[in-house]
Amino acid sequence: MNHSIEALFKPTNIAIIGASRKQESPGRSILRNLLKSDFHGQIFPVNPKAEEVMGIRCYSSVKDIKEKIDLAFIAIPRDAVVLAMEECAQRDIQAAIVISAGFKEVDEEGAELEDELTSIAKKHGMAVLGPNCLGVINTDREVKLNGTFAQHNSAEGNISFISQSGAVGVYALEFAAQSQVSFAKFASLGNKAVSNENDLLEAYMEDEQTKVIIAYLEDFKNAPKFFALAEKLRKQVPGKPLLVLKSGGSESGKRAAASHTGALTESDEVLDHLFDQYGIIRMPNLESLLNSAKAFSTEQIPRGNRLCIITNAGGPGIITTDAAEKVGLKVPPLSEELQKELSADMPATVSCDNPIDLVGDADESRYEKALKILIDSQEMDILLLLCTPQLMTDMEEIARTIGKYAEKAKQSGKMIVAVFADFAPESKVKDILIEKKVPYYQFGNHAVDACAAAVKYQKMKTKPKEESKQDFQIDKTQTEKLIRKGQKRENKFLTEPEAYKVFSDYGLKIADYDVAKNKEEAQKLAGSIGFPMVAKVVSEDVIHKSGNNGVVTHINNEEDLMQAYDNIHKGVNNIKPEADIKGILLQKMQKEGVELIIGARYNENYGHLLMFGLGGIFVELLKDVSFRRVPLDKQEAMDMIEGIRTKKILEGMRGRPAIDKEALADYLLRLSQLVKDFPQIKEIDINPVFGLQKGALIADARLIIRDSE
Numbered sequence: 001m002n003h004s005i006e007a008l009f010k011p012t013n014i015a016i017i018g019a020s021r022k023q024e025s026p027g028r029s030i031l032r033n034l035l036k037s038d039f040h041g042q043i044f045p046v047n048p049k050a051e052e053v054m055g056i057r058c059y060s061s062v063k064d065i066k067e068k069i070d071l072a073f074i075a076i077p078r079d080a081v082v083l084a085m086e087e088c089a090q091r092d093i094q095a096a097i098v099i100s101a102g103f104k105e106v107d108e109e110g111a112e113l114e115d116e117l118t119s120i121a122k123k124h125g126m127a128v129l130g131p132n133c134l135g136v137i138n139t140d141r142e143v144k145l146n147g148t149f150a151q152h153n154s155a156e157g158n159i160s161f162i163s164q165s166g167a168v169g170v171y172a173l174e175f176a177a178q179s180q181v182s183f184a185k186f187a188s189l190g191n192k193a194v195s196n197e198n199d200l201l202e203a204y205m206e207d208e209q210t211k212v213i214i215a216y217l218e219d220f221k222n223a224p225k226f227f228a229l230a231e232k233l234r235k236q237v238p239g240k241p242l243l244v245l246k247s248g249g250s251e252s253g254k255r256a257a258a259s260h261t262g263a264l265t266e267s268d269e270v271l272d273h274l275f276d277q278y279g280i281i282r283m284p285n286l287e288s289l290l291n292s293a294k295a296f297s298t299e300q301i302p303r304g305n306r307l308c309i310i311t312n313a314g315g316p317g318i319i320t321t322d323a324a325e326k327v328g329l330k331v332p333p334l335s336e337e338l339q340k341e342l343s344a345d346m347p348a349t350v351s352c353d354n355p356i357d358l359v360g361d362a363d364e365s366r367y368e369k370a371l372k373i374l375i376d377s378q379e380m381d382i383l384l385l386l387c388t389p390q391l392m393t394d395m396e397e398i399a400r401t402i403g404k405y406a407e408k409a410k411q412s413g414k415m416i417v418a419v420f421a422d423f424a425p426e427s428k429v430k431d432i433l434i435e436k437k438v439p440y441y442q443f444g445n446h447a448v449d450a451c452a453a454a455v456k457y458q459k460m461k462t463k464p465k466e467e468s469k470q471d472f473q474i475d476k477t478q479t480e481k482l483i484r485k486g487q488k489r490e491n492k493f494l495t496e497p498e499a500y501k502v503f504s505d506y507g508l509k510i511a512d513y514d515v516a517k518n519k520e521e522a523q524k525l526a527g528s529i530g531f532p533m534v535a536k537v538v539s540e541d542v543i544h545k546s547g548n549n550g551v552v553t554h555i556n557n558e559e560d561l562m563q564a565y566d567n568i569h570k571g572v573n574n575i576k577p578e579a580d581i582k583g584i585l586l587q588k589m590q591k592e593g594v595e596l597i598i599g600a601r602y603n604e605n606y607g608h609l610l611m612f613g614l615g616g617i618f619v620e621l622l623k624d625v626s627f628r629r630v631p632l633d634k635q636e637a638m639d640m641i642e643g644i645r646t647k648k649i650l651e652g653m654r655g656r657p658a659i660d661k662e663a664l665a666d667y668l669l670r671l672s673q674l675v676k677d678f679p680q681i682k683e684i685d686i687n688p689v690f691g692l693q694k695g696a697l698i699a700d701a702r703l704i705i706r707d708s709e
Contacts, residue, residue: 044067102132136187138185139155181293241296310358342370529588535585
């Protein structure tokens with residue numbers, strides 16, 4: 001762990017600048033929580049207007065403290081924060097937590113103050129959380145640090161939390177106080193003026209107490225680094241699940257994009273695909289984040305997604321079954337042999353299918369028999385025990401029975417979770433299950449959400465990963481010249497024939513085409529290309545061909561061709577009279593194959609993204625696309641192809657042959673290398689590319705360059 005970051009979580013001596021005598025002030029609340037948590041180091045309140053706070057001597061300034069200070073909390077008005085930071089730097093304090101608010105989140109003056117704060121910290125190598133943050137918690141028994149102004153602390157646990165929002169942190173701590181969630185570390189990022197999610201993620205990856213990492217993020221400070229750390233974490237042994245709740249999704253970014261690829265790469269759904277690529281489990285809401293973290297904290301990872309529900313109530317069992325199947329879990333029927341074994345010595349009213357309904361008068365012995373048999377069986381991966389209170393039900397005994405088999409289930413590679421309709425304040429069910437490390441829920445849908453997250457993590461951990469990205473031997477001479485030519489143009493655009501030359505250099509195949517500069521050339525080319533064909537304008541001034549009357553399709557004969565030639569010239573001139581038309585591109589129309597789209601776009605947050613999906617009119621209609629960051633390996637390319645909802649179309653339907661997925665994967669890998677070789681490429685839009693029984697053919701394309709770097 002970085003020395004400065006370590007000082008945030010494992011300080012020996014702490015200064016609280018702004019420790020106040022006011023009961024509800026943040027500075028006093030932090031002091032109170034530090035004392036209450038039995039912090040193992042020394043605490044030095046700083047307040048020039050007080051001699052003592054809560055019985056502890058106060059200092060006028062950190063400069064007056066003789067002892068070495070590792071960590072300073074700053075909870076004073078914003079205009080005094082910069083001076084306090086300078087004094088901390090002069091004292092060689094390694095870390096600071098700026099609780100104070102009113103910086104860039106408020107106004108320009110606040111932003112300027114925040115910049116000064118950042119400059120001081122970076123100059124002196126300080127780790128800083130905030131400003132505008134809640135603080136930190138470290139439950140390690142050697143430290144016992146609650147440096148927050150939250151109402152509740154956390155019991156010692158193995159979940160470490162990164163929260164950009166202090167309020168979300170408070171919410172999580174309240175939830176933890178009433179549930180099975182316990183934290184190892186907690187940190188509130190605030191404005192991320194200095195330290196950010198990457199610093200904390202790296203620290204949590206190295207922390208021995210941490211077994212599960214969760215985060216709430218509103219934005220990324222450096223997304224490529226975050227993804228690189230996540231990729232490293234996925235390969236780490238033993239593994240640590242990384243669960244992230246990421247808010248946001250900009251509509252303005254979609255509106256500003258110039259193409260199908262551009263609009264779709266600005267969508268929030270892109271993150272779903274990128275998280276999958278790097279082994280991050282994206283959570284839809286805070287409740288799911290915390291409930292799933294609860295399950296992961298017991299360190300149970302199932303081998304598959306086959307779920308068996310054992311219940312004493314039919315209705316809740318059915319509801320839970322429906323919820324399970326909606327999140328991708330399977331609730332398969334049990335084999336006849338297993339049903340026969342389960343039904344022996346059971347009342348005739350018991351149903352031994354899946355769900356197994358032990359009926360309302362079930363006692364702990366029925367649950368125990370089912371557990372014994374199912375733990376030894378190879379038919380299931382997850383066992384969900386559901387119990388509702390009847391007059392004859394001893395829920396605590398049933399909980400003890402479940403707990404008795406928790407370790408055996410874990411050793412057999414099975415995940416075991418419990419759902420109890422247990423709302424009585426005096427009940428000990430939760431405590432019994434917590435002690436035995438059985439995830440406990442009050443509703444079945446919460447349990448199956450957590451199970452689905454565990455299954456997803458298991459798949460991510462076991463997915464084969466190529467250690468190196470494929471490199472093709474490419475002669476880049478022509479492409480370099482074309483890219484430079486495009487950069488000099490006002491619209492930074494390559495014409496379609498120029499784009500085709502680039503793609504051909506990188507081994508992509510183009511449907512037969514040529515460019516006619518006049519009608520006579522068009523007539524000659526028609527004989528070699530053949531009908532039916534499509535005609536498209538070639539002009540450095542026309543990016544959107546169809547939107548400027550620059551495309552005519554279904555040209556079936558020479559008469560159609562001559563008319564199309566005239567129509568394109570007239571149509572483009574009507575809309576863009578200034579356009580310099582270099583010629584008309586004639587291209588053979590494809591009759592076979594599946595229309596697909598392949599694209600690439602530079603995203604300011606994530607770098608270059610590749611896109612694959614159904615093309616033609618289906619791009620806007622279905623938006624059925626998948627994404628990955630560059631560079632790509634073969635498995636990731638295949639994941640993109642398999643990741644669209646309509647992938648069955650690619651496998652052949654109603655007499656149509658399956659298309660060549662290997663060829664499509666090869667195209668994706670070659671495009672990945674193209675944008676890696678030429679990072680100045682802003683956007684590639686290939687729509688359509690026809691997936692064929694053997695190979696693939698490009699039938700339309702656009703390539704846009706970024707400004708010179």
